[in-house]
Amino acid sequence: MAKKTLVPQQERSRESLRKLQKATAEVLGHHGVEGATIPRIAQHAGLTPGAIYRRFHDKDALLEATILGMLERQDERMKVGLTPAAAAQIPLPVFANQVIEAMVLSYRVNTTLLRAMRTFVLGRANTPFWKKACKLEVRAIEHVLELFLTHRKEIRHPDPRTAVAMAFTIVVSTIYEIVVMPTDLGPLDNFLPKDDQALKRELVRAFLSYLGVEQKRA
Secondary structure: OHHHHHHHHHHHHHHHHHHHHHHHHHHHHHHHHHHOOHHHHHHHHOOOHHHHHOOOOOHHHHHHHHHHHHHHHHHHHHHHOOOHHHHHOOOHHHHHHHHHHHHHHHHHHOHHHHHHHHHHHHHOOOOHHHHHHHHHHHHHHHHHHHHHHHHHHHOOOOOHHHHHHHHHHHHHHHHHHHHHOOOOOHHHHHHOOOOHHHHHHHHHHHHHHHHOOOOOOO
C-alpha cells in the first residue's frame, strides 16, 4: 500500500512546489529582490512562512530554485518550439523582425522580473547556482543562433556564426540598457528611439546590417 500512495503524494508535493515557485516569480516580478520576502511570498502562495522554510532554508535558496526553474522551463519550451527547419522557411528579414519584436515586447512586459533575476544572478557570481543559470542561458542563445544560421547563405559576413552571435549580443545588450536596466545616459538619451516600435525598427536594421543582409527600403 505504501507504494500505491507514494505516487499521489509525490505528485501533490511537485504541484505544491510549482505553485510556490509561481508565487515567488510573481512576487519577484512585482517587488524585486528586496521586496520578495518570505512572508510576502507565503501570503501570495496561500501558505505559512513555516511551510516555506520546511522546503527552503532561506530566501536565497527559494529564489535560486525559482529562477533555475524558470530557465529550465524556457529551455524545454525552446526545444519543442520553432525548429531550424521551420525557421529556414521564414525569410531572414521577416524572421529577424519577428524575433526582435517579440524580445522588445517580452522584456518590456517582464521588466521588473528580468531586472530582479539579473540582479540576483550577478550577485551570486561563481556559485554553483550562477554556473547552472549561465549554462541554461547559453543554451537558449545557442538555440537562437542555430535558427538564424539556417540562413547562413544569405549572410555576407565572412564568419556567419560570429556575425549572428555579435549582432544578437548587441540587440540583447541594447534592450537591457534601454528597457530592463536603464541608466542615466545624459545627453545621449536625446538620440535614442522614443518608443518601442522605433527601438524595434532600429534594432532590426542594425542586426541585419551587421550580417550584411540587404534590406528593402520602407
